Amino acid sequence: MKSENKNFFRKVYEVAEQIPYGRVTSYGAIAKYLGAARSARMVGWAMNGAGSMESVPAHRVVNKAGLLTGKHHFDGTNLMQQLLESEGIKVVENQIQNLEKHFWDPFKELPLK
DNA sequence: GTGGTGACGTACA
């Protein structure tokens, strides 16, 4: 089987893995970095598989509004929020506070291709 | 092969 088959997912995982501690990013940002700016949904799907990958902190990936849209997919109900708060990120009503301060832009932190 | 759905984003009324 060819791993390249999951090239898209692989890339998403790679970026997600590189998210520093205490930082978060958005699906759109990753999607754009991968060249699929209009396919942010696919990033979310990729994260779906990431749920089984410890190396992929899906809880650090939120939507552009800083909303924990994916918390529904996590184990518990507030697991995602707890993980973020555990990293020093304030989360209220499933929304990240000071998002700009915690936002991690792959374009800025990762080498462009 | 077709259709419905989705952890999104943007646009428009």
Add this chain to the structure above:
DNA sequence: CTGTACGCCACCA
């Protein structure tokens, strides 16, 4: 600000 609509493309039935 809220609600509605569309696009985008991979996955599933």
